[in-house]
Amino acid sequence: AQTVTQSQPEMSVQEAETVTLSCTYDTSESDYYLFWYKQPPSRQMILVIRQEAYKQQNATENRFSVNFQKAAKSFSLKISDSQLGDAAMYFCAYRTSDSGYALNFGKGTSLLVTP
Amino acid sequence: GAVVSQHPSWVICKSGTSVKIECRSLDFQATTMFWYRQFPKQSLMLMATSNEGSKATYEQGVEKDKFLINHASLTLSTLTVTSAHPEDSSFYICSARVGGKNTEAFFGQGTRLTVV
DSSP states (O other): OOEEEOOOSEEEEETTOOEEEOOEEEOSOSSEEEEEEEEOTTOOOEEEEEEETTOOSOOEETTEEEEEETTTTEEEEEEOSOOGGGOEEEEEEEEEGGGTTOOEEOOOEEEEEEO | OOOEEEEOSEEEEOTTOOEEEEEEESSSOOSEEEEEEEOTTSOEEEEEEEETTSOOEEOTTOOTTTEEEEEEETTEEEEEEOSOOGGGOEEEEEEEEOSSTTOOEEEOOOEEEEEO
């Protein structure tokens, strides 16, 4: 079975500080994509960052970056200079062609940002 | 990014009735649409994948006679919950993508269904 594991149900970070959310996955596919999605209280899913498995370079989007360790099947998200608006549920996900390109989500990490 | 509109945002229906949820891609043609279900404080679980003009592919454990999915055009997919019961109350989210392995899927706003 293909799975995504987020071991941190909740995380807390102080404003302006850095926080890392962990994610591990398990797939037998060699060609896949990894994602982090943010779901604020509105419940709209927002793409934060994506990583193609064939790329060795870690993806970066402004304050968001990933640490992609392919051999370890690890895909953590680092949020730098945290802002109050970063408070949300964060879901790690991957997709493969084998899954029809549907996303397979982890259980999520609830991020609290304190002033 | 592209826009996916889901309607209604919330609906309350009586037990035993059916309710239809629409998912529209507003500015692109979606060859594939996905329907997810999310229980409170839980993850998104894939219910089915629909390709335009084809029958939907349902995930194991999802009753296809209860959750009818139609993807009749490249911009519209519908999910009909038939003979709804309180246990069907949930948050339903659609996403849509254009074909090709490197393309993104865009999410609708979701529909909160409450069956009373």
